[in-house]
Amino acid sequence: MDAETLQVVYKYILLFLYSYFAARWSVPYIIAKSRKYGYMTYDEYKKDRRKIPLMGGVCVLIGILISLSMSVILFDRLSLGDLFIFYFVVIVYGLYGILDDIFKFQTRYDKILVTLVLTLPIASLIPDTTIHFMSYSLDVGGFYSLLFVPLFVMFIANSINLHAGYNSLTTGLELILLLTISVKLYLVSGFGSLLFVIPVLAAVLALFPYTWFPARILSGNVGDFLVGSAIGSLLIVKNLTWFGIFILIPHIINFLMDSYTILIRRIPDVKFGKVASGGTIIAPPAMKYKSLKFLVASWFKLTERQAVLVLYAFTAVFCITGLILF
Numbered sequence: 001m002d003a004e005t006l007q008v009v010y011k012y013i014l015l016f017l018y019s020y021f022a023a024r025w026s027v028p029y030i031i032a033k034s035r036k037y038g039y040m041t042y043d044e045y046k047k048d049r050r051k052i053p054l055m056g057g058v059c060v061l062i063g064i065l066i067s068l069s070m071s072v073i074l075f076d077r078l079s080l081g082d083l084f085i086f087y088f089v090v091i092v093y094g095l096y097g098i099l100d101d102i103f104k105f106q107t108r109y110d111k112i113l114v115t116l117v118l119t120l121p122i123a124s125l126i127p128d129t130t131i132h133f134m135s136y137s138l139d140v141g142g143f144y145s146l147l148f149v150p151l152f153v154m155f156i157a158n159s160i161n162l163h164a165g166y167n168s169l170t171t172g173l174e175l176i177l178l179l180t181i182s183v184k185l186y187l188v189s190g191f192g193s194l195l196f197v198i199p200v201l202a203a204v205l206a207l208f209p210y211t212w213f214p215a216r217i218l219s220g221n222v223g224d225f226l227v228g229s230a231i232g233s234l235l236i237v238k239n240l241t242w243f244g245i246f247i248l249i250p251h252i253i254n255f256l257m258d259s260y261t262i263l264i265r266r267i268p269d270v271k272f273g274k275v276a277s278g279g280t281i282i283a284p285p286a287m288k289y290k291s292l293k294f295l296v297a298s299w300f301k302l303t304e305r306q307a308v309l310v311l312y313a314f315t316a317v318f319c320i321t322g323l324i325l326f
Contacts, residue, residue: 011074014074015067019067023203026058030055035053040053054217056217056218058098058220060094060222063202064199067198086233086237089122090226090230093115094223116154118229120146122150156251157231159252161221163254163293164224168208168308169293178204181235200226240326247318253292254291268286275304279303281304282297
């Protein structure tokens, strides 16, 4: 490496550490405050149905905010404009997730409309308005940046928010996706392309151990919407749309299963199953094909931990394959 590259790597490492330790050190504080003010939920797949704090995603938000503040010291201010626009959208999604955790919004269509509007600023980071597919290209102008881009990010954020329900399921899948995107960015453009992903990757990595079995805190809607919007925005801003669609196939399948069950078949939603005496999950009979988490539990009679590992593996297969094919 030359001196310039080493300097960039040094700054990126510092940025990573700022986000990681800010998020990690904030976890005990957020756990204590969540318990104090009642931001708790039942851990449905434990026999005692203990209550655990809900808003772990706030720790991710804190890590991102601290790293962005420190980035002003590390980098030329003129080069930070795009980074701050990018994370403006991510942070706004996180704030919406906080409101969702507090007020428990129920209407799915309202969530879609609100998150669609929140994504509009990301259009300013899209210089290329051409859709590329294999050897074909189509320039769609403002339609791409003002409609397709917000729809894409909104869909990804909601898909990641929907693929939840077990301890560490969302944070683990988010970590797999972010690491895969980081590898892809490095392979395509080198270290310089990793600036956008570092703050959110470090913060999610810091939170992950606290959501592992048995979880001490859940990421909540704040974490899912925040990280989901970051993943969607990364893919679209870095022109990795088709790669992103491929590695997110499990999430897309899960989204379609949910939509078919709830919106088309109009079966009343049942969010949680039960736990058998041996610790395996009993999926609600009518919800067997509503989500991947219920499907794998029904087919293989898995415990919560086993189901999560199967779902990790399913996504990891698409991520590795995507790195090979794209």
